[in-house]
Amino acid sequence: MGEDIEHQLYANLEANKFVIQLDESMDITQKALILIFVRYRQGDDFMEDLLACDELQTKTTAAEIFAVVNKHIALHSLRWEDCVGVCTDGAASMTGRRGGVIKLIQDVAPEANWTHCFHHREALAAKEMSPGLAEVMDIAVKTINHLRKSALNSRLFAELCKEQDAEHTTVLYFAAVRWLSRGDALARLYELRDQVLTLFEVARSDLAVHYKNKKFIATLAYMADIFNLLNNLNISFQGKTNKQAKSVFVMYDKIAAFKSKLDQWKRRVQTNDEFDMFENLDDLLSKSVEEHVDIKDVIVEHLVNLRKRFDENFPVDPRVEKKWVRDSYSVDVQQCCNLSNRLKEDLIDIMSDSTLETLFRNDTLVKFWLTVSHEYP
Secondary structure (H helix, E strand, O other): OHHHHHHHHHHHHHOOOEEEEEEEEEOOOOOEEEEEEEEEEEOOEEEEEEEEEEEOOOOOOHHHHHHHHHHHHHHOOOOHHHEEEEEEOOOHHHHOOOOOHHHHHHHHOOOOEEEEOHHHHHHHHHHOOOHHHHHHHHHHHHHHHHHHOOHHHHHHHHHHHHHOOOOOOOOOOOOOOOOOHHHHHHHHHHHOHHHHHHHHHHHOOHHHHHHHOHHHHHHHHHHHHHHHHHHHHHHHOOOEEOOEEOOHHHHHHHHHHHHHHHHHHHHHHHHHOOOOOOHHHHHHHHHOHHHHHHHHHHHHHHHHHHHHHHHHHOOOOHHHHOHHHHOOOOOOHHHOOOOOHHHHHHHHHHHHOHHHHHHHHHOOHHHHHHHHOOOOO
C-alpha cells in the first residue's frame, strides 16, 4: 500500500509543475532530519503531500540539505525545471545569498521563487519583547523548570492541584522551537498561579515573591492573552478554506486583520482603559482596579512594537501587487505595472470572455486559474 501511494505521488509530480517546502527537525535520538513537503496540481485543486523525511548524516549545512533534497528529486526522475517555488524559514543556511539552500536550488531551478514561511515570520514578529515582559517570561520559565525538573516536585504540585480542585495538575514546558509553546505554557501557568504560590510559600522559594506581586500577575495575564491571540492567528494559517488549499491572499487577509486589531487594541487601552479583548487580564482587573495605570503603559508599548515587527516581517502585500489574480474583472489592466505587455493582452482577452467571467464569479479562485491555464499558460 505504501509503495502504491508513493507511486501515485511521483506519477502526479512527473506530470505537473510543483513547489517544495523544506524544514529542519530533530528527533528524540538527536538525529537531524530534513522534511520535504510538495504542492502540486491534481484536477481542479492543489494537493499537498510529504515527499520525504530523511536524515542529515553530518552537518546541517546548505550543501548537506541540498544534497539530500537533490537525491530525492533524482531518485524518482523528477526534473528541477518543473520546480517553480520553494518555501523555507529565514535561517541563514536556507537563505544565504551565496551558499544557502535557496541559491543552490535556484541554480538548477531558475523559475523557483522563494517564499518565507508565514508561520516563521509570525513567530519572528512575536519573539522580541520589551524588558518588562522579557523579565516576566524569564520568571515564568524558571517557575516551570522548577516544577518539572524532578519527579518529586511534579508529584507534590499535582497533589496540591487535586486538593484545590484545579482543572489541570501540571504546568506545560516552554520550548522556543515550538511556535505555539509560549502561549500554551503561559496560559497554563496563569491558570495555576494560586497553586504555584502556595507551593512556593511552603517550600520557601525565592520565586514566591513574584506571585504575590499584583503587577507581575497582571503582566502574566496579559502575556497569556496576547500569545493566545497570536497562537490563534498561527493556527488560522493551517488547513484549508472551503475545502480548498489556502492562497497567499487568504493569508494576507488574516495578517491585515490582525494588524488592524493591534491598532484598535492599543487605541482602546491607551484612550479608554478598556481590556475586554484580553480575557484573563480583564477578569483580573475587574476584581481589582488598582493596577490599571501600571499595566497600561506596558501593554501599549508592547502592542506598538508588535505592530512594527509585523510590518517588518510582512513588508509586501501581494493583494496590491497581484490584485489582477484575485480580482481579474475589476482591475485596471494598465495599472498592472508588474505585467509584461504580452501578459496584459492575455488578461484583456480573459476579461473580455463572458464565459470565463461566469466561471470566475461562481467557482473558487484556484479552480478558475487552473481552468484558464490550458489556454493561457
